[in-house]
Amino acid sequence: MEFLNGLVFLTNFVIIPATAYGAQLALGALGITLVYAILRFSNFAHGDTMAFGTAVAIKITAGLVALGVTLGPLPTALLALPIAIIVTGLLLLGTDWLIYKFYREQKAKPVILVIVSLGVMFVMNGLTRVFIGVRDIQFTDGARFVITVRQFRDATGLDEGLAIRTTQAITLVTAVIVMAALFWFLNRTRTGKSMRAFSDNEDLALLSGIDPDRVVRVTWLIVAALATTAGVLYGLDKSFKAFTYFQLLLPMFAAAIVGGIGNPVGAIVGGFLIAFAEVTITYPLKKVLTYWLPESMAPEGLVQLMSGDYKFAVSFMILIIVLLFRPTGLFKGQSI
Amino acid sequence: MTDNAYQDDRGNKDRSITKPGGGTAQPVAKGGKSTAVTGSAFLVGQGMTGGYGKGPDILHDCTIAVDPGEIAVIVGPNGAGKSTAMKAMFGMLDVRQGSVVLDGEDITRLSPQDRVVKGMGFVPQTQNIFTSMTVEENLEMGAFIRRDDLRDTMAQIYDLFPILKDKRNQAAGELSGGQRQQVAVGRALMTKPKVLMLDEPTAGVSPIVMDELFDRIIEVARTGIPILMVEQNARQALEIADKAYVLVQGRNAHTGTGKELLADDDVRRSFLGG
């Protein structure tokens, strides 16, 4: 019983939030890893792409709600998501056409593209701020919980409760669907395979009749879908603020690199790894240990290993440790 | 520093933000048209002059041709421009002068993709497989421009290179050098090309496998596909060649049938070691 209570407590405060956060990070890291694999640079504008996509979704959600269209127990934002993806996709295609394409034609070195992406980051950041402002925005509606603490306690008779918020459940379900679709696309479809071929060997892809421009276009569209989905899920789960999204860049990069940048499986594993580490190390574990350890050994302090502000430090320490031992990341990077 | 400011990466090697090893081709731009011409060989690079980027000319008025049922071989010292000539004929390099004609069409302005569609197949000298993809996926990518059923062609290739059938679900990067070359040739055959260009297909393979590869290549040539091939093993290559070219410093030094060149004293002395 004690053990179960401890486990329920841990699940409620650490495992469930970390899983949801991990899924969001993984989706974000997937976008970064795809751009890296195919366009060969790290896209610093990715956090702001997420912010832009989410901002669009928020506006559309507001419009839908005003029209009286909702999804019942599910958040209306899910309905807005496909449209937001299309808008973001158009923005990315436009950015590519207006900006990145020129550098590809010049055969610019990847690091030049990284600097270009800094410029794009500034512009997108400004665009989002102008578009939706800098305030904190809550845009979730529908049912708040799938299971509430009370329901759980009544059902199990345990002291500790466990709640699953709708947004957490949705995050997980959506992330699983999106990831499965992505892997199916990359490994099973002609276009997906041509993207992998292009990432592996550009010249040979050209010799095989693969159209690089098409590969790049499809990549941006997928990145738009991944970024917008990740952004909307994160926003539903927590809240939307342009600056927070910019700050997600570090954990997302860390996730992508820990996993082996350029490798989608790595991005997913990296996302969950970073999320679990962040949440576990910055959450006070006193209660769990009180349940699990014999009374004499029960801890006095909060057993919060580090204060919450250090969550970036956690992502970073993991990154460094992994890179010291495996310079290419957990999974060999640089291929999709 | 380079001339092109966009290519100046200041020696940065930061792998956390950039992925090395992008393409080096400077292909003919998309959207060019072909025009009909008459009276030349099936595939011919006529008077090609050109080089990489803004650099000096590597090729100087170089001409190479091949007709159906023939094997044409290019030999020459390292750095002569053999690979460059092949790339130029495939549109992976924009020639400054000269033209490329395929089957009565001037294709000089066609992009590499369009040339694949026109029926050309090319196995480059290096990096000629997708290492992270399986053997079967490599073959599928070879047939990227085809929309019909690939199974027959793939079966033919597995017949030609039986070892590939056993390894078809293995990553091509995990194969041996000789097996990789087979994958590379197989990939190029997947489009059912009208002409096949091979840049040192036997590089790095053992003599036994080399003989076998030569046999396979002859087998392919018998089916009527003209083959243009660069070879380092000059003697062996000249023996099977219907037409042969010796390139020196980007220029045609000798041209003739394989037998003629084998008999030529000059060629023997300089390239065949006596």
Add this chain to the structure above:
Amino acid sequence: MTDTLRTGLFTGLVVLLIVGTGVLDNWNLALIIVNYGLISAIMALGVNLQWGLAGLFNVGVMGFVALGGLASVLISMPPVPEAWSAGGVQVLGALAFGLAVIVALVASYKRTSGRLRAGLMIVLMIAGFFIFRSIFDAGVAAIESVNPASTGFLGGLNFGGDSGRDWPWIVVIGWPVGGLLAAGAAWVIGKTALGLRSDYLAIATLGIAEIIIAVLKNENWMSRGVMNVIGLPRPVPYETDLQADPGFVEAAANLGVDPVTASTISVKLAYSGLFGVFLIVLLILAQRALHSPWGRMMRAIRDNEVAAEAMGKDVTRRHLQVFVIGSAICGLAGAMMTTLDGQLTPAGYQPLRFTFLVWVMVIVGGSGNNFGAALGGMLIWWLWVAVGEYGPDLMVWATSALSDDSALRQSLVDSAPQMRFLVMGTVLLLILRFSPRGILPEK
């Protein structure tokens, strides 16, 4: 156009913009721009050394700037004796213990291997962490409980009177100390991130910058965290002192300026002078370094690392060197900035402003060209302030065709302050596209 002419024209443009601001708007604003512009120019010099000379991609400028700011507090603030006696020794002891654990970890990593190594390291890490925390937390709690509203931290090393006003010179000492602190951090980061087969400096610096800010926000015993340290001593006179000085009032009257304006302008000019001296010295040093054998070697490494390595150059070591020096310059600038601000506000450090804006300065000015980077710093800083200051007015004017109560107009005017980012990004993209080597290209 010759290089000198180009440099002259660019300098002229920057001077014109600043003088224009002074003449058309007000001189106080113009001098504020000059002062922060000089600091930005120094930061740009530091980044230019790293990127321009060695191709190192440092996206953690903010962290080094913040470390400089911290140093400026630790040196120029008066100490808090009660806090020191309450827990100072304990905290320092805990830190020393932590350091010893890290040294032991490194030693066991190097000396042992296999299972033994893994076991030893895990035990050391876990035991070390908890012992450290138990000593450290108690000390911190003691320090932070000392008069939390105004101090609650250890203070600095300024023993010059009550609020440190008797020792204005120590503030200037704090600036190079900021550089040293940043250099130390850079050495640790560079050592780990530059050593491997392929480096990963970008992600390492991005991360460390966030960590440094987290430390500053959290470790109240050291930096007062988000409660900010205010009232930092200055190296220059205070306006109120000047206004109370009869000599100064008389001099101002002779010039026909009222004493209040005269005092604010004088203080700013004094800062400009100090910062200007630093910038000029650094520029001279940077120019000499660039044209010295060392600079030529750095460029040789940058342009062809393989050849340089074959000639026996230790590339990693040189990279580490230049990374440390560049970061130190950023730290120096950061310390100067905190002094100029008169306060340390850890929450105010934002990557867009303190890392990426500096990058814009370098790229726009001309990477690889010291004058280019420095002038780029001034120019972009002017633009940054100008868009913030005049953007809203400009937007009101630009939208005057719309009716006053139009929602679109309202939202456009409201969002004008956010235009800064849009403008900076656009400028960067335009320069990258049409003048990829920057306004003053490297020779």
